[in-house]
Amino acid sequence: MSKYAIGIDFGTLSGRAVLADVTNGKELAVSTMDYPHGVISEILPTTGRRLPADWALQDPRDYLDVLGHVIPEVISKSGVNPSDIIGVGIDFTACTVIPVRADGTPLSFEEKYKSNPHAYVKLWKHHAAQKYADRLNAIARERGESWLERFGGKISSEWMFPKIWQVYEEAPEVYRDADYFIEAADWVTWQLTGKQTRSYVFAAYKSIYIPEAGGYPSEEFFASLDEGLRHVVRDKMDAPIVFTCEPAGYVTPEAAAKFGLPSGAAVACPMPDAHTAPIGLGLDKAGDMCAIMGTSSCYMLIGEKGTEVPGICGTVRDGLIPGFFGYEAGLCCVGDHFAWAKENVVSAEYLREAEERGIPVLKLLIEKASKLAPGESGLVALDWFNGNRNILVDASLSGVILGLTLASRPEHIMRALIEATAFGTRVIFENFAEHGVNIDRIVAAGGIARKDPFTMQLYADVLRADIEVSESTQAPALSGAIQAAVAAGSRAGGYDTLGEAMAAMASRSDRVYHPNPDACAVYDxxxxxxxxxxxxxxxxxxDVMKRLRKLAGQQ
Structure with missing residues (x-):
């Protein structure tokens, strides 16, 4: 009798679940739910309070709503017997942080804190902690902290400790009352298992956790930031670390009743959404890279050794596939970039045409952009509308569109924005090559990879590289299901090793984009x-971008 596993992928705007057959990885059902509160970046819904620039919050109730919707729906759609589900695996955006009480209750659930934005989830793209990241990096350099080079020489404002420091400085009452600051992935896992654990991969990539160097940075380092932060790890983050494919726990009877899962099913150690994807794509060799292309883009590269590469997000032993080093880099504005164009540069003429043809405005813009030749727009853009993740690691940078004239059309701008994300990707790839880290194979996944052949061909041309595309539209969620099958083990009908599970269940590539030499020459x-x-x-x-941001913030 077949056994099944569920992978749940918590993205920026929505959550989705995949129910897969453990025998062959076949995706039997998919369910998606948009977060009711979406990304809270302008107005705090409970009070109407306007948020400052660069804030990005979420309501943790949305994550519970997703569990309550997508799990029962994939079970219903698939028609499987719930008792045959052997495990659940979760991936999440990172670093997405929640301040909680000792029992796991988010502070934002309390009447006392409903009006305090610091009590809410700080989403990965919350960049208002940039000044704390700058201070942290400066102090780490002054002290000669050896771990800094592991993470490209800069810790991002998107990570755990700059966000905690922001709370400590700007809302000390929230810092005081929070028993823990926890990754949203670990918090959702806690809701299923009834016990708190910390995922090694989240801790290693987003909280500077290096086991071979003693774990987190020293208490002396945190005291050098502020004496009140000396014991931040001991007091606010202390919980057992679990590793890839290990069970973080098992579904409690309470969670089973609430979400429709079988009690006792294994819950795998969660992983960040991009970092988990190589598992679902079957990538297991040094030089293999996956490109997860959506709201942002993440480039996850498997390496034989841990080379220090400046400007990337980090290099972590066993970070992607056990036995290898995992490199992380990416862009923090891709799909968001394109959505901005859809919402801000089209005229009534374009809206009418899209409506008459019954297609989304964004699809119309990309279609028109695809009819232009490389270079025809006369524009070049910088893809920093949400700051720069790599290789500059600076959230205070902003976008540029150069070359605009009265003849510039919305499709010219759209094409320049797409090209900018490809050029930003090339900067990252060249940075790897300059430091002796090879990229031998690129496999893309995510909404853009499957739905936008024009953009994928453009990337192949700009990068001068073949790009494969995964047949699965849900690679991170499928990865969660694979890890759940390993966490459950062969005795439950799963697998005892990740290699066995990947060989049976991983997605395969079903198309390849090859570079066009003529287009490559123009793009160079x-x-x-x-x-x-x-x-x-x-x-x-x-530094005009930073001066303009400062001026805008003073108004």
Missing amino acids: KLYAEYKALHDYFGRGGN
Whole structure:
């Protein structure tokens, strides 16, 4: 009799579940639910209070709502007997942080804190902690902290400790009353298992956790930030660490009743959404890279050894696939970039055409952009509308569109924005190559990879590389199901090793984009212009972006 596993992928705007056959990885049912509160970036719904620039919050109730919707729906759609479900695996955006009480209750659930934005989830793209990241990096450099180079020489404002420091400084009452600051992935896992654990991969990539160097940074380092932070790990983060494919626990009777899962099913150690994808894509060799392309893009590269590469997010032993080093890099504005164009640069004429043809405005814009030749727009853009993740690691940078004239059309802008994300990707790839880290194979997954052949061909041309596309539209969720099958083990009908599970269940590539030499030649010229702008605005040639942000914040 077949056994099944469920993978649940918590993204930026929605959560989705995949129910897969453990025998062959076949996806029998998929369910998706948008978060009722979405991303809270302008107004705090409970009070109407306007949030400052660069904030991005969420309501943790939305995550529970997702569990209560997608799990019963995939079970119902698939028609499987719930008792044949052997495990659940979760992935999540990172670093997405929740302040909670000792029993796991988020502070934002309490009447006392409903009006305090610091009590809510700080989403991965909450960049209002940039000044704390800057201070942390400066102090780490002054002290000669050896771990800093492991993470590209800079800790991002998206990570755990800058966000905790922001709460400590700006809302000390929240810091005081929070018994824990916890990754949302670990919190959701806690809701299923009834016990708190910490995922090694989240801790290693987003909280500077290095087992071979003694774990987290020293108490002396945190005291150098502020004496009140000396015991931040001991007091606010202390919980058992679990590793990839290990069970974080088992579904409690209470969670089973609430979400429709069988009591006692294994709950795998959660992973960040991009970091888990190589498992679902079957990538298991040094030089294999997966590109997860959606709201943002993440480039996860498997390596034989841990080379220090400046400007990337980090290098972690056993970070992607056990037995290898995992490199993380990416762009923090891709799909968001395109959505901005859809919402802000189209005229009534374009809206009418999209409505008459019955297609989304974004699809119309991309279609028109695809009819332009490389270079025809006369534009070049910087893809920093949400800051720069790599290789500059600076959330205070902003976007540029250069070359606009009265003849510029919305499709010209759209194409320049798509090209900018490809050029930003090339900067990352060249940075790897310059430091001796090879990329031998690229497999793309995510909404853009499956739905937008124009953008994928453009990327192949800009990168001068073949790009494979996974047949699965739900690679992170499928990865969760694979890990759940390993956490459950062969005695429950799963697998005892990750290699066995990947061989049976992982998705395969079903299309390949090859670079077009003629387009490559034009893009090399455009890329040279992009790189000149990148270095001028991003490396101190002109800090106008930061001055403008500061001026806007004073109004």
